[in-house]
Amino acid sequence: xTVRNKPPKKTSRRMIVGLAMALITAIASLEAAKANLDDLHxxxxxxxxxxxxxxxxxxxxxxxxxxxxxxxxxxxxxxxxYARDFNGSSIADRSIDxxxxxxxGSAEQHQAWRSRMQAIFPNVRSGDRIRGIxxxxxxxxxxxxxxxxxxxxxxxxxxxxxAIWLDPKTSEPSLRRELLGLNxxxxx
Numbered sequence: 001x002t003v004r005n006k007p008p009k010k011t012s013r014r015m016i017v018g019l020a021m022a023l024i025t026a027i028a029s030l031e032a033a034k035a036n037l038d039d040l041h042x043x044x045x046x047x048x049x050x051x052x053x054x055x056x057x058x059x060x061x062x063x064x065x066x067x068x069x070x071x072x073x074x075x076x077x078x079x080x081x082y083a084r085d086f087n088g089s090s091i092a093d094r095s096i097d098x099x100x101x102x103x104x105g106s107a108e109q110h111q112a113w114r115s116r117m118q119a120i121f122p123n124v125r126s127g128d129r130i131r132g133i134x135x136x137x138x139x140x141x142x143x144x145x146x147x148x149x150x151x152x153x154x155x156x157x158x159x160x161x162x163a164i165w166l167d168p169k170t171s172e173p174s175l176r177r178e179l180l181g182l183n184x185x186x187x188x
């Protein structure tokens with residue numbers, strides 16, 4: 001005689017409803033972020049090079065010229081068009097390295113953020129575009145070549161992630177100035 005262990009029906013239904021609600025929320029969040037892109041206009045662009053090699057071209061989109069001191073309060077999008085192939089996991093690792101250099105977040109946050117980015121960021125090929133969309137007060141959504149790939153609903157993560165390019169202490173100050181449309185004498 002075979003005995004089957006079945007989970008209670010209420011637990012199964014609750015779990016399915018919970019997963020469905022989480023999926024609906026994630027899709028709605030990504031669709032809202034995608035719709036908001038229509039209101040954004042190119043504000044600045046620049047190229048990241050390492051040892052003379054082009055790594056990516058970055059473009060910042062916002063509804064108005066962003067005030068560097070108020071970026072976390074505004075919706076904006078930062079798009080990277082890769083000039084080389086990269087592993088998604090390496091992109092996540094490099095992002096965490098840069099966030100650590102800026103002194104943002106705790107070790108626990110870094111680990112959680114790394115895991116979330118590794119789950120979202122795909123391997124990229126030359127010509128691929130990843131667009132990060134800052135959703136003020138709620139987090140960041142990501143797209144690959146105009147298709148949603150995921151979101152991280154954590155406002156502190158979003159602040160830390162976009163600080164890689166936009167914080168005054170960035171490791172690439174000239175790229176920051178180009179993205180924000182600042183000249184070399186402006187340093188806010």
